[in-house]
Amino acid sequence: MKVLISTDIEGVAGVYHPEQTRAGNGEYERARRLMTEEANAAIAGAFEAGASEVLVNDSHGGFRNLLPDQLDARAQVVQGKPRYLSMVAGVDEPGIAAVCMIGYHSRAQGRGILAHTINSFAFARVWLNGQELGEMGIYGALAGEYGVPVAMASGDDVFIDEHRPLFPRTRFVQTKRATGHTAGISLAPVAACAAIRAGVAEALRAPLPPAFVLSGKIAVRIQTQTAALADLFCQWPSLERLAGDEIGFEAPTVEAAVRMINSLSAMSSMLR
Known part of the structure; x- marks a missing residue:
């Protein structure tokens, strides 16, 4: 094991x-x-x-x-x-x-x-497929x-x-x-x-628990800490502006969603 x-x-x-x-x-x-x-x-x-x-x-x-x-x-x-x-x-x-x-x-x-x-500077809340995580x-x-x-x-x-x-x-x-x-x-x-x-x-x-699986495409919604961060993140063409401080995008897998979220986290350093 x-x-x-x-x-x-x-x-x-x-x-x-x-x-x-x-x-x-x-x-x-x-x-x-x-x-x-x-x-x-x-x-x-x-x-x-x-x-x-x-x-x-x-x-x-x-x-x-x-x-x-x-x-x-x-x-x-x-x-x-x-x-x-x-x-x-x-x-x-x-x-x-x-x-x-x-x-x-x-x-x-x-x-x-x-x-x-x-990233406490960038993200206020994160949802995957409607679940806040x-x-x-x-x-x-x-x-x-x-x-x-x-x-x-x-x-x-x-x-x-x-x-x-x-x-x-x-x-x-x-x-x-x-x-x-x-x-x-x-x-x-x-x-x-x-x-x-x-x-x-x-x-x-003990017997191992089942894996936690999110199936299908992954709808990601992020509340940013400021509207300026939402402005910055929406420079990425595939992102959608949902509100002054909210953005969204769809990913084919959780791995793709995580890679995008971490890319946005890295981008946020431009506004520090």
């Missing part, structure tokens, strides 16, 4: 503030160490459950956060961008049986800690397109409450409880790592 572990940072125990998610300061350096420790806990759980191979996808920001020299040597790490499959890069590797999502967070406009969807939903659907289910996920209580209806048989591990956008009550990092390790092992030993 080959397992892909996708690791974000906002849902990691002890992470509350944007400063902890941005390179160039001591708070970030501590947070990336905590992120690496949670990744190691997930790796250990996967091997305990009988995994033959584990890939760890660095899924935050510039995708260069995990400390490779501190990762469990049994795993391989996926880092750097751009890459077509983004937060689930590696899911297309032959034999991947399950994805585990570690350190994930609530969607944009959610009440979770550091809630956002892909956060990163777990979007990338869970992308994994589902490859026939791979999300077996386990960790993050705060709001993240879990948002996503349990979409992933009813996924094993969720709560690492902290949100009391505001930049405030909450967290497990100690060592306790969070123990819970993640156990959660991954239990999820992979």
Whole structure:
């Protein structure tokens, strides 16, 4: 059994503030160490459950956060961008049986800690085929397109409450409880790592859940953070202006939709 572990940072125990998610300061350096420790806990759980191979996808920001020299040597790490499959890069590797999502967070406009969807500067809300989705939903659907289910996920209580209806048989591990956008009550990092390790092992030993699949063409609707961003994105001829701050387009697959959304995310830097 080959397992892909996708690791974000906002849902990691002890992470509350944007400063902890941005390179160039001591708070970030501590947070990336905590992120690496949670990744190691997930790796250990996967091997305990009988995994033959584990890939760890660095899924935050510039995708260069995990400390490779501190990762469990049994795993391989996926880092750097751009890459077509983004937060689930590696899911297309032959034999991947399950994805585990570690350190994930609530969607944009959610009440979770550091809630956002892909790019907090660019996107206020994202819908695929009429369903408002956060990163777990979007990338869970992308994994589902490859026939791979999300077996386990960790993050705060709001993240879990948002996503349990979409992933009813996924094993969720709560690492902290949100009391505001930049405030909450967290497990100690060592306790969070123990819970993640156990959660991954239990999820992979159990029958795997079905993959989350969006069928047919994918209708994408995005509410942008400003009308100026909608102006910018609609320079792309295939996009439709739906409202002052909303755009839409149709994609043949979830993968094509994700690639377009990430292209728009990159374009948004022109207005920063």
